Amino acid sequence: MIKQAIIPLAGLGTRLLPLTSVFPKELLPINGKPGIEYILDECIEAGVNEIIFIISKKKEIIKKYFNNDNFYKSIIKKKSDPRIIKEYKKILFFKKKIKFVYQNKPLGTGDALLKTKKFIKNNYFLMLLPDDLIMKKNCSKDMIKIHKKYKCSVMASMKVKKNNVDRWGIYSITKNLDKLNFKIADVTEKPNTKDAPSNNAVIGRYILSKKIFNYLKNQKKGKGGEIHITDSIKQMILDENLFIGHKFKGKYLDCGSMHGYINSALEISKL
Numbered sequence: 001m002i003k004q005a006i007i008p009l010a011g012l013g014t015r016l017l018p019l020t021s022v023f024p025k026e027l028l029p030i031n032g033k034p035g036i037e038y039i040l041d042e043c044i045e046a047g048v049n050e051i052i053f054i055i056s057k058k059k060e061i062i063k064k065y066f067n068n069d070n071f072y073k074s075i076i077k078k079k080s081d082p083r084i085i086k087e088y089k090k091i092l093f094f095k096k097k098i099k100f101v102y103q104n105k106p107l108g109t110g111d112a113l114l115k116t117k118k119f120i121k122n123n124y125f126l127m128l129l130p131d132d133l134i135m136k137k138n139c140s141k142d143m144i145k146i147h148k149k150y151k152c153s154v155m156a157s158m159k160v161k162k163n164n165v166d167r168w169g170i171y172s173i174t175k176n177l178d179k180l181n182f183k184i185a186d187v188t189e190k191p192n193t194k195d196a197p198s199n200n201a202v203i204g205r206y207i208l209s210k211k212i213f214n215y216l217k218n219q220k221k222g223k224g225g226e227i228h229i230t231d232s233i234k235q236m237i238l239d240e241n242l243f244i245g246h247k248f249k250g251k252y253l254d255c256g257s258m259h260g261y262i263n264s265a266l267e268i269s270k271l
């Protein structure tokens with residue numbers, strides 16, 4: 001049962017400067033809607049009923065965005081605009097499902113995930129990286145189906161350009177299970193082009209077992225001095241935990257870089 005989703009939001013967003021110098025990237029509008037709401041919609045549609053946001057003190061405005069009831073109530077009282085009422089209802093719906101935890105030092109996704117340990121209720125949970133939008137097909141929902149069938153961890157996968165592998169976690173595959181799913185033999189965080197075992201990249205959707213916390217708590221810093229979930233996943237695979245890579249069918253949009261962010265709005269406006 002996958003009922004909880006984790007969304008790390010404490011990153012600094014330097015690739016989107018100057019837009020992110022005072023404003024969190026996850027609230028930047030993409031075709032008239034904050035990027036984070038696309039991620040929330042995906043979670044809810046996939047059947048998740050609790051979402052854990054990992055934020056930092058610097059990004060408390062994200063909390064305010066979902067807790068601004070007094071502001072909405074006063075506006076609605078003065079002017080009962082159906083559009084505003086509808087938007088407020090949507091925010092209220094999300095608010096009831098979101099819990100906030102803090103990661104005040106940007107020490108990596110692995111460190112962020114570790115902060116949620118005591119809130120995880122079931123054996124498996126979903127994690128989504130908000131820079132990665134997947135449109136047209138609900139990737140989380142499809143991954144949950146695979147998890148139900150194989151009772152194991154699942155990660156989203158996409159082929160990337162061979163000269164760009166050092167931007168991603170890269171898989172090697174042992175066995176194809178079917179057209180879209182494969183058994184992962186190994187995964188390496190941001191390998192050099194010459195060392196990369198393939199150009200199959202990890203995209204920011206993970207179904208993880210809570211066993212990962214045992215690995216994360218001892219995880220040493222990796223690439224760039226950060227604690228990467230990929231390094232703990234690598235260790236879990238070595239210890240014979242099954243991880244399946246899922247080649248998702250939706251359209252991938254990278255909204256963590258300036259070029260990708262601008263392109264995301266264009267692409268979504270065409271959907």
Ligand code: G1P
Pocket residue numbers: 109129131132167168169170189190201202203204228229230
């Ligand atoms: C993170 C992961 C990486 C993965 C990527 C997907 O990297 O560490 O393995 O391929 O997300 O977007 P980041 O984007 O935080 O550098």
